Amino acid sequence: MKRVYNFNPGPATLPLEVLQEAQAEFLNFGDSGMSILEISHRAKPYEKVHNQAKADILELMDLGDDYEVLFIQGGASLQFAMIPLNFATKENPGSYAVTGTFAKNAYKEAENLGVAQLAASTEAEIFRRVPAQSELNIAQNAAYFHICNNNTIFGTEFHYVPETGAVPLFADMSSDMLSRPWDFKKFSLIYAGVQKNLGPAGVVIVVVKKSLVEKSLPTLPTMLRYDTFYKKNSLYNTPPAFSIYMVGKVVAWLKAQGGLAEIAKRNARKAEILYAAIDESEGFYTGHAEKNSRSLMNVTFRLPNEELEKKFVAEALENNLSGVKGHRSVGGMRASIYNAMPIEGAEILAEFMKKFRRNA
Amino acid sequence: MKRVYNFNPGPATLPLEVLQEAQAEFLNFGDSGMSILEISHRAKPYEKVHNQAKADILELMDLGDDYEVLFIQGGASLQFAMIPLNFATKENPGSYAVTGTFAKNAYKEAENLGVAQLAASTEAEIFRRVPAQSELNIAQNAAYFHICNNNTIFGTEFHYVPETGAVPLFADMSSDMLSRPWDFKKFSLIYAGVQKNLGPAGVVIVVVKKSLVEKSLPTLPTMLRYDTFYKKNSLYNTPPAFSIYMVGKVVAWLKAQGGLAEIAKRNARKAEILYAAIDESEGFYTGHAEKNSRSLMNVTFRLPNEELEKKFVAEALENNLSGVKGHRSVGGMRASIYNAMPIEGAEILAEFMKKFRRNA
Numbered sequence: 001m002k003r004v005y006n007f008n009p010g011p012a013t014l015p016l017e018v019l020q021e022a023q024a025e026f027l028n029f030g031d032s033g034m035s036i037l038e039i040s041h042r043a044k045p046y047e048k049v050h051n052q053a054k055a056d057i058l059e060l061m062d063l064g065d066d067y068e069v070l071f072i073q074g075g076a077s078l079q080f081a082m083i084p085l086n087f088a089t090k091e092n093p094g095s096y097a098v099t100g101t102f103a104k105n106a107y108k109e110a111e112n113l114g115v116a117q118l119a120a121s122t123e124a125e126i127f128r129r130v131p132a133q134s135e136l137n138i139a140q141n142a143a144y145f146h147i148c149n150n151n152t153i154f155g156t157e158f159h160y161v162p163e164t165g166a167v168p169l170f171a172d173m174s175s176d177m178l179s180r181p182w183d184f185k186k187f188s189l190i191y192a193g194v195q196k197n198l199g200p201a202g203v204v205i206v207v208v209k210k211s212l213v214e215k216s217l218p219t220l221p222t223m224l225r226y227d228t229f230y231k232k233n234s235l236y237n238t239p240p241a242f243s244i245y246m247v248g249k250v251v252a253w254l255k256a257q258g259g260l261a262e263i264a265k266r267n268a269r270k271a272e273i274l275y276a277a278i279d280e281s282e283g284f285y286t287g288h289a290e291k292n293s294r295s296l297m298n299v300t301f302r303l304p305n306e307e308l309e310k311k312f313v314a315e316a317l318e319n320n321l322s323g324v325k326g327h328r329s330v331g332g333m334r335a336s337i338y339n340a341m342p343i344e345g346a347e348i349l350a351e352f353m354k355k356f357r358r359n360a
Numbered sequence: 361m362k363r364v365y366n367f368n369p370g371p372a373t374l375p376l377e378v379l380q381e382a383q384a385e386f387l388n389f390g391d392s393g394m395s396i397l398e399i400s401h402r403a404k405p406y407e408k409v410h411n412q413a414k415a416d417i418l419e420l421m422d423l424g425d426d427y428e429v430l431f432i433q434g435g436a437s438l439q440f441a442m443i444p445l446n447f448a449t450k451e452n453p454g455s456y457a458v459t460g461t462f463a464k465n466a467y468k469e470a471e472n473l474g475v476a477q478l479a480a481s482t483e484a485e486i487f488r489r490v491p492a493q494s495e496l497n498i499a500q501n502a503a504y505f506h507i508c509n510n511n512t513i514f515g516t517e518f519h520y521v522p523e524t525g526a527v528p529l530f531a532d533m534s535s536d537m538l539s540r541p542w543d544f545k546k547f548s549l550i551y552a553g554v555q556k557n558l559g560p561a562g563v564v565i566v567v568v569k570k571s572l573v574e575k576s577l578p579t580l581p582t583m584l585r586y587d588t589f590y591k592k593n594s595l596y597n598t599p600p601a602f603s604i605y606m607v608g609k610v611v612a613w614l615k616a617q618g619g620l621a622e623i624a625k626r627n628a629r630k631a632e633i634l635y636a637a638i639d640e641s642e643g644f645y646t647g648h649a650e651k652n653s654r655s656l657m658n659v660t661f662r663l664p665n666e667e668l669e670k671k672f673v674a675e676a677l678e679n680n681l682s683g684v685k686g687h688r689s690v691g692g693m694r695a696s697i698y699n700a701m702p703i704e705g706a707e708i709l710a711e712f713m714k715k716f717r718r719n720a
Contacts, residue, residue, distance in 0.1 A: 004393035008400045011601060016387075019395050023386040027379055033364035033682070035379050037560035037606065040368045040683065073433035073562070074583055077597040081581030109581055195598050200397035202433070202562045202600035221441030221469055223434055237437040238555050240562035240600060241371060246397065322393070323400060 005345040008323030009152050009298060009336045010175065010196035018249045018340075036245050041238050050239070053248035057205060060251060060260055061184045068213065070206040070226065071234040071244050076102065076174045076193040079204060080109040082224055083170060083189070086216055088115035088143045095119045095142035095167065100127045100151030101329065102172060107146075117142060126330075127154040129293035136162060144168045144188065150176035152196070153327040155300030155334060156293040161186045168212070176297050177205070178254060179339055180264035188212060194243065197297075197338045199250050202243035254339065263339050270337040270346035271296040277350040284357045288330055302332035304360075309333065312356055319352050321345075365705040368683030369512050369658060369696045370535065370556035378609045378700075396605050401598050410599070413608035417565060420611060420620055421544045428573065430566040430586065431594040431604050436462065436534045436553040439564060440469040442584055443530060443549070446576055448475035448503045455479045455502035455527065460487045460511030461689065462532060467506075477502060486690075487514040489653035496522060504528045504548065510536035512556070513687040515660030515694060516653040521546045528572070536657050537565070538614060539699055540624035548572060554603065557657075557698045559610050562603035614699065623699050630697040630706035631656040637710040644717045648690055662692035664720075669693065672716055679712050681705075 006013040022036075029036040030045045039046050054069040061067075072078070088094040088110055096107040098121035110116035117139045120131040130151070138145045145164045150157040152175040161183050162169060168188035177192035184190065189208045195201035208226065216225035228236050257263055275294060278285040278301050288300040303309045309332055313325045326334040337346055366373040382396075389396040390405045399406050414429040421427075432438070448454040448470055456467040458481040470476035477499045480491040490511070498505045505524045510517040512535040521543050522529060528548035537552035544550065549568045555561035568586065576585035588596050617623055635654060638645040638661050648660040663669045669692055673685045686694040697706055 002388055002391060002393040006394050006398055008398070008403075010598065011398055011400060013398050014395065019387055019397070023383055026383040026386065027376075028362055031362065033362040033680070034366050035374065037379070038366055038368070038371055038373050040371060041561070043368075073435070073600070074438070075433070075597040078434070078581075078583040081583055085581070105582075112579070112581065193598065200602050201401070201598045202603060219472070221438075221445070221472070222465075223438040223441055237435040238370065238553065238561045240433070240603070242560050242602065243562060243600070320393070 004320045004322040005341070005348060006322050007335045007337070007341070007345075007349070009327075009334060010193070011201050012196050012336055012338050013340045014200070014246075015250065015253050015340045018246070018253050021249060022246065037242055039241070041235060041241050046241060049245050049248050050233070050235070053244055053251060056248070056251040056255060057178075057207065060178055060254060061207065062181075063184055063207065066210055067207055068210050068230055070208065070213070070229040071239055072204045072206055072229055073202070073240055074204065076172055076191060076204060077105065079172070079191045079206070080106040082226070083144070083146065084110035084113050084115050085220060085224055086226055087212075088113070090115055092141050092143040093117040093139065095138045095145045097121070097131060097136065097145070097147045097162075098123060099130045099148055099156065100154045102153075102174070103148035103151065106148065106172060119145060126288075127151060127156065128288060129290040130156050130158050133160065133162060138164055138167055140165070140167070142167045144170045146170045146172070148172040150295050150297050152298050152336070153334075154330060155287075155289045155295045155298040157295035157297065159292070175338075176295075178251070178260060178263075179267050179297060181260040194247050196336070199247035200243055202240040203247065205247070266343055267296050267337065267339065269343055270341060271299065273343075273346040273350045274299045274335055274337065277353045281353070281357055284360070285353065288332065297336060297338055299335045299337065300326055300330055300332065306331070308360060315356060316349075316352060319348075321349055321352060324349070364680045364682040365701070365708060366682050367695045367697070367701070367705075367709070369687070369694060370553070371561050372556050372696055372698050373700045374559070374606075375610065375613050375700045378606070378613050381609060382606060397602055399601070401595060401601050406601060409605050409608050410593070410595070413604055413611060416608070416611040416615060417538075417567065420538055420614060421567065422541075423544055423567065426570055427567055428570050428590055430568065430573070430589040431599055432564045432566055432589055433562070433600055434564065436532055436551060436564060437465065439532070439551045439566070440466040442586070443504070443506065444470035444473050444475050445580060445584055446586055447572075448473070450475060452501050452503040453477040453499065455498045455505045457481070457491060457496065457505070457507045458483060459490045459508055459516065460514045462513075462534070463508035463511065466508065466532060479505060487511060487516065488648060489650040490516050490518050493520065493522060498524055498527055500525070500527070502527045504530045506530045506532070508532045510655050510657050512658050512696070513694075514690060515647075515649045515655045515658040517655040517657065519652070535698075536655075538611070538620060538623075539627050539657060541620040554607050556696070559607040560603055562600040563607065565607070626703055627656050627697065627699065629703055630701060631659065633703075633706040633710045634659045634695055634697065637713045641713070641717055644720070645713065648692065657696060657698055659695045659697065660686055660690055660692065666691070668720060675716060676709075676712060679708075681709055681712060684709070
């Protein structure tokens with residue numbers, strides 16, 4: 001079977017074992033005589049999948065009964081609006097660190113509603129780094145402080161959990177959720193579009209303190225209220241069942257690998273291999289991110305000129321290395337090395353980088 | 361391979377050939393070396409699938425260039441809010457026919473925003489029928505008139521297209537879109553959660569006149585504005601790619617069957633078989649819907665008592681007939697016979713009904 005190393009930023013590579021398992025049972029889910037695509041979301045076999053996925057997510061994050069897992073559609077982009085709609089007011093605005101495209105989109109969504117406060121921005125530095133704790137000007141009356149934990153496009157990542165005092169900490173973890181053990185308890189709300197580290201596109205996981213979502217504003221439309229999802233176990237209407245089923249398989253796979261501690265080791269090793277290939281290239285490859293903000297998920301770098309960059313992308317593909325082209329707003333290359341990318345993939349890419357440089 | 365006759369109301373049965381095709385290419389989509397779950401939504405092979413699905417939907421509906429197909433997440437339930445948010449005001453409210461649970465939910469969502477006008481309701485008659493044209497009191501200043509074309513829970517369906525004068529006609533067709541040729545041109549906006557007739561859960565198809573969605577209110581959050589989807593070909597953020605891919609396969613299958621004219625014949629035949637089993641039962645089975653409002657998609661009926669109803673569900677399952685239990689708000693039975701249910705399935709269920717009655 002043909003299989004490439006897929007460095008796309010999302011949708012992204014998934015564990016091969018997970019795909020094979022889903023394929024094998026695609027026509028007959030749990031001996032029901034139906035595909036998982038055809039089974040009722042009110043049926044017990046589906047409900048078991050749904051609830052097991054929730055339990056496994058909390059277990060991997062080492063979170064207890066005071067947190068709930070919600071499954072919501074619309075992507076992280078809809079969360080950018082739901083969060084201020086549910087939690088922010090003019091008196092108690094949402095406070096934002098703007099560290100990349102998606103962090104800025106989240107901020108703009110709150111700003112459009114007139115309920116945003118800017119705590120920090122690294123835009124003037126083309127988002128080469130995330131701000132330090134000392135640079136965060138979080139309004140004391142803020143309803144929450146929002147960060148984007150990993151900035152997919154620019155290849156930067158928070159390597160500390162911001163201290164926010166009494167202000168609840170919210171994070172978009174779309175591109176690094178469940179990639180390492182983390183002090184998740186310090187967060188009140190974490191969300192992630194699953195199509196990077198956790199499954200196929202179509203669902204957002206929201207992990208949230210129950211106390212925050214027990215009751216939402218009744219003036220909000222039903223599907224924009226967190227309590228709609230909380231009270232009905234994310235089954236108020238038909239959920240994106242197949243995406244949730246795949247997320248369930250991916251988190252079970254994560255547990256079987258040894259959980260977040262083990263996957264973090266592999267992720268660190270992959271990042272180390274690729275950053276070494278950049279740092280040892282005598283300036284042929286230049287990383288976009290500042291070293292202490294480097295992402296373990298998305299490695300961004302430039303080549304000496306755009307012509308070489310085009311050649312790099314084309315030759316990489318000939319070598320079975322797909323999706324290494326960077327985002328147009330940064331240019332250059334980006335290698336996304338999420339949980340499901342094997343160490344071998346990073347090794348082969350690093351070898352290719354060395355060979356390409358020698359031949360350039 | 362075990363396969364049941366699946367009469368569930370949604371998620372629902374899909375064409376077996378479509379499932380087999382998806383299974384066969386599950387690990388290697390279009391020789392890309394990736395699963396369809398892993399491929400970038402910006403990649404050409406995905407874009408082709410996306411655009412072909414759109415074109416096929418318009419072709420099946422016999423609609424031209426003045427209509428656009430949008431793919432939106434959140435279910436029909438999110439459309440219940442997006443429609444009034446985008447189109448209704450206090451001066452020009454949305455006008456609603458309340459003909460079932462989902463029609464009422466749509467109305468309530470507009471009412472919660474203070475922009476609803478009630479044109480008709482059959483709730484006092486437990487939604488046994490849809491209103492006649494003469495019963496529709498559509499406000500002349502209405503921004504739109506909204507119907508639910510087929511009422512899944514109660515088993516009723518509009519068999520005429522309401523005349524609305526200058527008021528644009530909107531319809532939730534979640535449970536009967538593409539089940540028959542219809543005068544779709546009389547509608548300005550049609551939407552359907554795909555998990556009944558058109559694919560696996562996870563996406564809503566919105567077919568809308570372009571003139572309506574070229575520019576939305578800038579005060580609305582990005583993901584609640586129709587123009588966000590229109591301007592970006594429903595690729596503003598990561599779409600639910602797998603659901604759209606499956607919809608593409610289902611509409612291609614529909615075309616290969618002979619299009620809506622052919623599928624309508626089969627659907628009419630299935631409904632005829634089951635309604636005959638009810639009407640010829642000498643009162644053992646009683647239909648919920650009035651005859652001239654009977655749905656061709658969902659056949660609802662009661663048995664003489666609840667004990668027999670329980671027995672019916674259990675014995676049906678033993679006979680490989682799954683999902684015949686009705687919704688709790690109506691009770692009794694419901695057989696959903698969407699496009700993908702073979703005529704054979706209706707015949708076997710009708711036979712079972714006769715046998716069950718003889719033995720009762």
